[in-house]
Amino acid sequence: MDTVFSDVVKDVISQYPLKVETIYLLSYKGKKAVWSIATDQGEVIMKKLPMIENDIKFMIHAIDYLRNGGIYTPGVFKTNSGEGYVEHEGEYFVVFEAVYGRNPDYEIEEDMRMIMRGMAAFHKASKGIESPTGEFPSFLLLESKEEMERRYQKLVNWKEEKSKKSEKNAIDKLFLKYVDTCLEQAEKAIAMLANPYFEQWVEETKINKTLCHQDYASGNLVIGNDNNLYVFDMDSLTVELPVRDIRKILNKVMKKETAWNLEKFKNMMKYYQEVNPLTKEQYQILAADLQFPHLFYGQVSKYYEGRDAKWPLRKHFDRIKDMTATELSKDAVLQSFLSQLDEVISHGA
Incomplete structure (x- = not known):
């Protein structure tokens, strides 16, 4: 490990009541880094997070709040002075419990059931949260509609621009x-x-403060050796309608299929409905979010805005083609789902 990193890690970990045995760098992405540290109390995971102090405080508070509400997520170790984080030269470090297990598989029905029930439990347990600093790191809500309108306009602009290219x-x-x-x-x-x-649901959520994880997907989930589903990476929490997390997981699953799958869609929502039931009106809002071509937009913007610039043209082309096929397959499935809502809603808790 780099000597400078080694010194920083040793300085940070020295502020905890832990005796260090070995330090291993798991990943480094500029502003983010993750270390596995063997200690006299077992393995711990230390993360460097690109967050401001108030946001770190909220994340730690949210982890405790969710754990108290029955959500499985790695606990945060406290420093010798009782803090949940360490500030070192303007950067923030948090030490977490290590959890052992495997990432869930979307193709295994029982795993999918755990994912959707776990997401529903997460949303339900987050209800009523307040911020220890009086500020929330992210408060999306009405911004979802504004985001759609911005993305729509970008598609219009790209259409005009590309149409004119000789x-x-x-x-x-x-x-x-x-x-x-x-x-x-x-x-x-x-x-x-x-x-x-x-807007009524938005106003209710301003009061109730339901959280979205924003990436409640297999890569951030572990089915532990104790057979409980653990959720990781709480650094993007936002106050938002639960439809944001639901739409994202549905898109992740459906883009791996050859087309949108009505039965899989219904089953996923039945699992969610068992724990945190949604109303017909709320499903209409979910349908609106699903109706927007997020996958098409995301892949096109990645190319036209120069993200993943190292990708060859063929890779961008193939991804856009795949995402387009997924988008084109969803309209009929979405309409069928809405016509069969009573079947889904009857699965409510």
Whole structure:
């Protein structure tokens, strides 16, 4: 391990009531880093997080709040002075318990059941949380609609820009072939959010403070050796309608299929419904979020905004083509799902 890193880690860990045996760097991504540290109390995981102090305080408070509500997530070790974090030259470090197990598999039905019930329990347990500093690191809510409108406008702008190009590459042609269909999906999604219940639910959530994890997916979940589902990486928590987490996991699962799968969709929501039941009105808001072409937009923006610039053109092309196929397959499934809502809702707790 780099000597400078080694000195920083040793300095940070010395502020804990732990006797260090070995230190191993697991990952380093500039502003983020993760170490495994063997101590006299077993393995601990230390993370360097790119967060401001108030956000760190909220994250630690949220972890305790969720654990008290029955959610399994690694606990935070306290320093010798009782703090949940260490500040070192403007950077923040947190030491967590180590959890052993495996990531859940979307293809295993029992794993999927654990994921969706776990997400529902997470949302339910987060209800009523307040901030120890009086400030929340993120408070999305109405920004979801504004985000849709911004993304819609970007698609419109790219359409105008690429249409005028005299020489279009393969991605430009693929984008222009499907952008109108995706713009129609976006328009429909935005119109669906004109539902008066949307703002009512937002106002309720401003009071109730339900949290979304924002990446409640297999990579951030572990089925522990004790057979409980643990959720990791609480550094992107936001006060938001639960539909954000639900939409993200549905998109992650469906893009791995050849097309949207109605039965899988219904089963996932039945599992969620067993723990944190949603109403018909709330499912209409979820449908609006799902209606928006988030996958198409995400892949197109990755190329046109130069993210993942190291990717070859072919990889971008193939990903956009795959995401487009997923988007085009969802409309009929979404309508069928809404027509069968009573079957899903009857699974409520």
